[in-house]
Amino acid sequence: MQFGVIIFSMTAAMAFAAGVLWSLKKAGAARRKKIHPPSGLLVGSVVYVIVYSLNRLAFPALPEATVLADLALLSGILIFPELKKKLRRPWLKHIDKHHHLRVEAQAMERMLKIDPLNAFCYERLSKIYEKLGDPDRALATADEAVKLDPSVGNRARVEELGRHAGGHKGVRG
Numbered sequence: 001m002q003f004g005v006i007i008f009s010m011t012a013a014m015a016f017a018a019g020v021l022w023s024l025k026k027a028g029a030a031r032r033k034k035i036h037p038p039s040g041l042l043v044g045s046v047v048y049v050i051v052y053s054l055n056r057l058a059f060p061a062l063p064e065a066t067v068l069a070d071l072a073l074l075s076g077i078l079i080f081p082e083l084k085k086k087l088r089r090p091w092l093k094h095i096d097k098h099h100h101l102r103v104e105a106q107a108m109e110r111m112l113k114i115d116p117l118n119a120f121c122y123e124r125l126s127k128i129y130e131k132l133g134d135p136d137r138a139l140a141t142a143d144e145a146v147k148l149d150p151s152v153g154n155r156a157r158v159e160e161l162g163r164h165a166g167g168h169k170g171v172r173g
Contacts, residue, residue, distance in 0.1 A: 009055035012070045016051040017044040019077040026081045101128050119149035126157065135164055 021035070021044050028035055051070075058066045108125040112118060122145035129138035139161045146154045 005056060005059050008059055008067075009052045012055050012074075013048045013052035015074055016070075016077070017048040019074050020044070020047045023077055023081055098132055101132055104128055105132070117148055119145050119154070122148065123154065123157070126161070130161065135161060 021040055024040070024043065025035055055066060055070065058069075105125060105128045108121045108128065111121050112125070115121070122141045126138045126142040126145060129135075129141060139158065142154065142158045142161050146158050
């Protein structure tokens with residue numbers, strides 16, 4: 001019986017140490033980080049010693065409960081990274097992928113209230129509206145940029161947006 005307890009305790013402790021290291025490696029890979037070998041050795045050793053000691057104490061008194069507890073905890077360690085991903089996914093569906101563009105557009109609009117003669121803000125706001133899928137507002141702000149700065153680039157942008165918006169030629173002058 002003593003030899004069987006030692007073998008079971010060693011096997012369970014090795015499985016736990018491997019499971020914990022695998023879980024840490026998987027979590028680190030998600031953040032593009034590696035586990036350094038000394039850290040992995042330390043974590044694996046600590047887990048091994050704890051699990052081995054607990055199994056040596058518990059297995060002779062409650063062998064079935066010890067085996068079930070070990071299997072349940074080990075499966076929990078191995079399933080945790082996948083479960084964590086699945087629980088996080090529904091929240092990702094509600095994230096607006098154009099949120100940063102909307103925030104930048106609001107900032108540019110506030111800047112234009114402060115300085116309505118800023119051609120750069122109109123140019124940038126036109127590009128933002130185009131990315132957001134609002135060609136009419138993009139064209140209107142590009143027209144304002146041409147009024148303030150009739151450069152070749154701004155005129156070309158108005159003509160390009162006009163072709164996409166249905167023939168609008170933009171501001172002349």
